[in-house]
Amino acid sequence: MTDSLLIVMYHYVRPIAGSRYPTLKGLELDNFRGQLDFLEQHYRIVRTQDVIAAMRGEGDLPSRAALLTFDDGYMDHYDHVLPELVARGMQGSFFPPACAVLDGRVLDVNKIHFVLASGVDPRQLVCEIFALLDVHRVRHDLKPNADYYRLYSNESRYDTPDVTFIKRILQKGLPQALRSEIVDQLFQRFVTADEKGFAESLYMGKAQLRELHDAGMCIGSHGDQHRWLNTLSPVEQRQEIERSLDFLGELGVPTQDWVMCYPYGGYNASLLEILREKQCAMGLTVEVGLADLSRNDPLSLPRLDTNDVPFSAAAGLDAFQWAATSVAMPEPEEGA
Ligand SMILES: [Zn+2]
Known part of the structure; x- marks a missing residue:
């Protein structure tokens, strides 16, 4: 035994x-x-x-x-x-x-995976996220982009700093509603607008x-x-x-x-x-x-x-x- x-x-x-x-x-x-x-x-x-x-x-x-x-x-x-x-x-x-x-519904975590796997350059995604943060900065009292990057891009045994940053800020680093909104926009833009069909497959x-x-x-x-x-x-x-x-x-x-x-x-x-x-x-x-x-x-x-x-x-x-x-x-x- x-x-x-x-x-x-x-x-x-x-x-x-x-x-x-x-x-x-x-x-x-x-x-x-x-x-x-x-x-x-x-x-x-x-x-x-x-x-x-x-x-x-x-x-x-x-x-x-x-x-x-x-x-x-x-x-x-x-x-x-x-x-x-x-x-x-x-x-x-x-x-x-x-x-x-x-x-x-497609889970946010899965939307993030497929955005990252869509072929878009992670650097471009980081810039897109920065631009979206700029739009929401005042309403959500957000920190400067560089602060978020420093906070969430620390070394990981699985990913590059850009990918680590993207995952962490979108999984946990922002208020839930804003996070979901940003993930949604990226998913629609880089993966599909048909969330229900995607979820079914x-x-x-x-x-x-x-x-x-x-x-x-x-x-x-x-x-x-x-x-x-x-x-x-x-x-x-x-x-x-x-x-x-x-x-x-x-x-x-x-x-x-x-x-x-x-x-x-x-x-x-x-x-x-x-x-x-x-x-x-x-x-x-x-x-x-x-x-x-x-x-x-x-x-x-x-x-x-x-x-x-x-x-x-x-x-x-x-x-x-x-x-x-x-x-x-x-x-x-x-x-x-
Ligand atoms: Zn799970």
């Missing part, structure tokens, strides 16, 4: 090279297949039920246990992930934000999610509107959770012993209180690391990004730094 659990976090999984968005930051489908080969060879893929039972002392996980988690409810997961998992007899856990499915609908559930996959909550839940009042947090649980109920997914995946990894004490009251059994963060079921709170388990796990069985276990448990923690990603 073991208390160590590798939880792998996935977002986009699709053929990317040669697609309309060749620079989209996602996992190339062939690498996904190679990674499953690696995991199949060296790990045992477990189900959420097994992990919940182990956390309660009602069962043991095998050594080198791994759980596969897929955030944001992308159609990628239906088109490309589901067939692979079914063919290999593996369970995955999927976390669709309710509003993306129910309202035909980007996210799974209820029919696909029901198919996943029927195939033995786990469907959990990713909130309603993909907000930073740690920035909301307890009343707003409760609305987010209740709407997402109603949505899971509509899909026929049990809402007892369910799994929460925090958008952007954001949670706090008042949210945890609501989750306990609602009988949430497991919470997934974006903290980087292997989960240790004997030490971690069941509602705040760390994960590893797919990019931190080898893409081929040929890599061998010694190519995977996390196969040995005591290594330094890299900076967490600020993605979706």
